[in-house]
Amino acid sequence: MKKNWPLWEVFVRSKNGLEHRHFGSLHAADAEMALENARDVYTRRNEGISIWVVESKHITATNPDNNGELFEPAKDKVYRHPTFYDLPDEIKHM
Amino acid sequence: MSEEQIKELEIQFEARIARDEKIEPKDWMPEKYRQTHIRQMSQHAHSEIIGMLPEGNWITRAPTLRRKVALLAKVQDEAGHGLYLYSATETLGITRDELLEQLHTGKAKYSSIFNYPAISWADMGTIGWLVDGAAIINQVALCGASYGPYARAMVRICKEESFHQRQGYEILVTLMKGTQEQKDMAQDALNRFWWPSLMMFGPTDAESPHTAQSMKWKLKRKTNDDLRQQFIDQTVPQAELIGLTIPDSDLKWNKEMGHYDFGEIDWDEFWQVVKGHGPCNKERMKVRIAAHENGQWVRDAAMAYAEKQQIPA
Numbered sequence A: 001m002k003k004n005w006p007l008w009e010v011f012v013r014s015k016n017g018l019e020h021r022h023f024g025s026l027h028a029a030d031a032e033m034a035l036e037n038a039r040d041v042y043t044r045r046n047e048g049i050s051i052w053v054v055e056s057k058h059i060t061a062t063n064p065d066n067n068g069e070l071f072e073p074a075k076d077k078v079y080r081h082p083t084f085y086d087l088p089d090e091i092k093h094m
Numbered sequence B: 001m002s003e004e005q006i007k008e009l010e011i012q013f014e015a016r017i018a019r020d021e022k023i024e025p026k027d028w029m030p031e032k033y034r035q036t037h038i039r040q041m042s043q044h045a046h047s048e049i050i051g052m053l054p055e056g057n058w059i060t061r062a063p064t065l066r067r068k069v070a071l072l073a074k075v076q077d078e079a080g081h082g083l084y085l086y087s088a089t090e091t092l093g094i095t096r097d098e099l100l101e102q103l104h105t106g107k108a109k110y111s112s113i114f115n116y117p118a119i120s121w122a123d124m125g126t127i128g129w130l131v132d133g134a135a136i137i138n139q140v141a142l143c144g145a146s147y148g149p150y151a152r153a154m155v156r157i158c159k160e161e162s163f164h165q166r167q168g169y170e171i172l173v174t175l176m177k178g179t180q181e182q183k184d185m186a187q188d189a190l191n192r193f194w195w196p197s198l199m200m201f202g203p204t205d206a207e208s209p210h211t212a213q214s215m216k217w218k219l220k221r222k223t224n225d226d227l228r229q230q231f232i233d234q235t236v237p238q239a240e241l242i243g244l245t246i247p248d249s250d251l252k253w254n255k256e257m258g259h260y261d262f263g264e265i266d267w268d269e270f271w272q273v274v275k276g277h278g279p280c281n282k283e284r285m286k287v288r289i290a291a292h293e294n295g296q297w298v299r300d301a302a303m304a305y306a307e308k309q310q311i312p313a
Ligand SMILES: [Fe+2]
Pocket: B048, B077, B078, B081, B135, B157, B161
């Protein structure tokens, strides 16, 4: 019976000091092969110095349909931002 | 969902695109948007993969080591482009297996340019210069596509394409400085590839019924005719500079328009090739399917090995 190679998500750190960033995905039989393929597919021109791979099925994501209840409450909480507060003009460095 | 609700979602969706918002895989999208994207993106992916065949054929016959490493790297890039695009297409809810199945059964198309043979070394120069040149014009226009994964794949691809075109043009520059035989070989390659390259932009706007919808969805940012004109305007001076003659007696600079006028494209030939009657359609499919089938045992073995590793000893 034919079994297809699972899908993996690829994250690459382009240089030290920067975070790993999602670069794309690929198919591979196992983690080791996923790393090898990620190297060939996503870093042919020095795009990275470190690679993470994770099987796509292990990623849990929010549903965009719930974006309203999840992310909108933050919008009316302007008091979380420094610009919300009135200070005398003379004040510097705050 | 009721028809009314869908209508409402569609209106919101169109508004998001009009505001230049990107659409991401889990967002709601009209079924037709999904299907049109699967069709165009997979066609693009297939073109990258089939596009490796005419050039791959020449790797062992490259005239110098410098040319060989360049061609090898280019062909490897095309494999990468195909993979970026397949993954991006899979985010729309179709599997890699289904995509390949569509290619192998002829249900999905790929760029008709790859159904022309590459018979001389000058063809490697001409393909890099014209075919990758035309592809770049298409792809730059797509970096602003509305579907996020497609636009991101395009940005990555565009970064890699410029060397493809330059290595091709350099081959022709070298041939045009060579013997009469080499110059003739370069001119012959241009004669054969010029018109098929113009066809790469697809039918004229008047014959392209999907253009309006694709423009609205930002799956296309410029029309076929605009892109074709841009290609001609930028390519003609490049030919002249190295002493090549564009095989079009109607070609002339139109001062008023600021564009080149050009001759009639043979659309019958285009449709013949699209329908499978080009010089190499059968050969390309045969090689592609054989590669896939001959690799099946390797994929199976890798999977079996991976499964075995997971079983605790
Ligand atoms: Fe490419």
